[in-house]
Amino acid sequence: MPLAVYALTAGAFGIGTTEFVIMGLLLQVAGDFGVSVSTAGLLISGYALGVFVGAPILTLATRRLPRKTVLLALMLIFTIGNLACALAPSYTALMVARIVTALAHGTFFGVGSVVATSLVAPDRKASAIAVMFTGLTVATLLGVPFGAWLGLELGWRATFFAVAAIGVVALIVLGLFVPRATEVEAPIPLRQEIAAILTPQVQLGFLMTVLGFAGVFAVFTYIQPILVQVTGFSEAAVSPILLVFGLGLLGGNLLGGRWADRNLVVALIGTLAALLVVLVGTRFAIDGKIAAVVAIGLLGAASFATVAPLQMRVLEKAGPAGRNFASSLNIAAFNLGNAIGAWAGGATLDHGFGLAAIPITAAAITGLGLLTALWSARLDRAAKPAAITVPAE
Numbered sequence: 001m002p003l004a005v006y007a008l009t010a011g012a013f014g015i016g017t018t019e020f021v022i023m024g025l026l027l028q029v030a031g032d033f034g035v036s037v038s039t040a041g042l043l044i045s046g047y048a049l050g051v052f053v054g055a056p057i058l059t060l061a062t063r064r065l066p067r068k069t070v071l072l073a074l075m076l077i078f079t080i081g082n083l084a085c086a087l088a089p090s091y092t093a094l095m096v097a098r099i100v101t102a103l104a105h106g107t108f109f110g111v112g113s114v115v116a117t118s119l120v121a122p123d124r125k126a127s128a129i130a131v132m133f134t135g136l137t138v139a140t141l142l143g144v145p146f147g148a149w150l151g152l153e154l155g156w157r158a159t160f161f162a163v164a165a166i167g168v169v170a171l172i173v174l175g176l177f178v179p180r181a182t183e184v185e186a187p188i189p190l191r192q193e194i195a196a197i198l199t200p201q202v203q204l205g206f207l208m209t210v211l212g213f214a215g216v217f218a219v220f221t222y223i224q225p226i227l228v229q230v231t232g233f234s235e236a237a238v239s240p241i242l243l244v245f246g247l248g249l250l251g252g253n254l255l256g257g258r259w260a261d262r263n264l265v266v267a268l269i270g271t272l273a274a275l276l277v278v279l280v281g282t283r284f285a286i287d288g289k290i291a292a293v294v295a296i297g298l299l300g301a302a303s304f305a306t307v308a309p310l311q312m313r314v315l316e317k318a319g320p321a322g323r324n325f326a327s328s329l330n331i332a333a334f335n336l337g338n339a340i341g342a343w344a345g346g347a348t349l350d351h352g353f354g355l356a357a358i359p360i361t362a363a364a365i366t367g368l369g370l371l372t373a374l375w376s377a378r379l380d381r382a383a384k385p386a387a388i389t390v391p392a393e
């Protein structure tokens with residue numbers, strides 16, 4: 001892979017850390033501001049909704065700017081936003097700072113995906129996306145457990161100061177290694193971009209992304225309370241268990257990219273089906289400590305195995321005319337799913353079903369994503385005969 005792809009990975013690491021680290025800090029933040037755990041969980045939903053809103057707006061606003069300039073500007077927003085999180089005097093201020101930070105997220109991954117695929121051969125495009133998204137997996141493997149430990153030892157604010165420092169490093173790396181040669185394309189007319197993303201298959205791609213990742217985040221948002229209050233682990237044990245989750249993410253992400261390069265539709269359906277099975281199994285696994293750790297690792301692998309297939313699906317269906325906008329909107333779809341999942345997990349708690357019921361809620365949502373993928377694949381098969389029909393003379 002070109003060095004530029006790994007530079008994008010560095011940016012993804014910073015963004016992934018700030019997105020996910022709050023899961024390991026929910027109890028501390030809730031205690032500090034005197035709010036409930038479900039209210040603290042809305043900090044994940046707020047971030048995700050910030051991505052959902054920011055992705056289309058910033059993508060359109062920056063569509064005529066050089067891609068490298070866009071990436072650097074977004075990383076600067078990210079760094080300033082994390083400093084604001086660290087200094088937030090109230091829950092409301094923290095929520096606002098999280099939303100500001102999130103504005104950069106969708107466009108960074110959307111533009112980054114396009115840049116990454118432009119730097120490699122056609123048969124390695126999904127793998128290039130997977131390598132970039134490895135930054136998210138490494139963030140979960142190293143950044144999130146370290147952030148949870150740092151928050152436990154020095155307070156949650158120290159974690160956000162550390163993430164801001166990561167942003168500075170990522171800014172430097174992107175400036176050094178991302179070439180301006182990726183910026184030679186003339187902007188595609190906005191009407192063509194919008195027409196491309198409004199096709200049924202692209203819309204189905206967005207929907208399966210939302211539903212698939214809503215299931216993941218229904219569980220992951222409340223992973224700390226589940227492990228502590230259901231499984232019986234101490235708070236200090238959560239960070240090492242998150243390392244297991246991160247190892248699963250790393251392996252699943254790379255596997256999903258390679259699978260998608262070989263057969264995109266099969267990878268799409270197969271990874272969503274695997275995620276559904278793991279979520280159902282997690283409900284039973286969290287009653288025992290060893291089984292819970294295994295389930296957390298499998299959840300990591302299954303969840304991020306879906307990322308490259310889901311992202312490549314919308315890029316493929318949007319075509320050259322819509323790939324920039326579609327790429328960013330699909331990142332927004334991932335995060336809309338995150339917000340819905342965090343809300344669904346909180347709603348499960350608020351309706352009295354308890355933490356142990358959250359994996360079943362998650363499985364039901366992801367099951368809808370799998371049905372969407374099967375429907376999309378059926379439309380593909382139905383369209384093929386029409387594409388090869390030869391009119392009679």
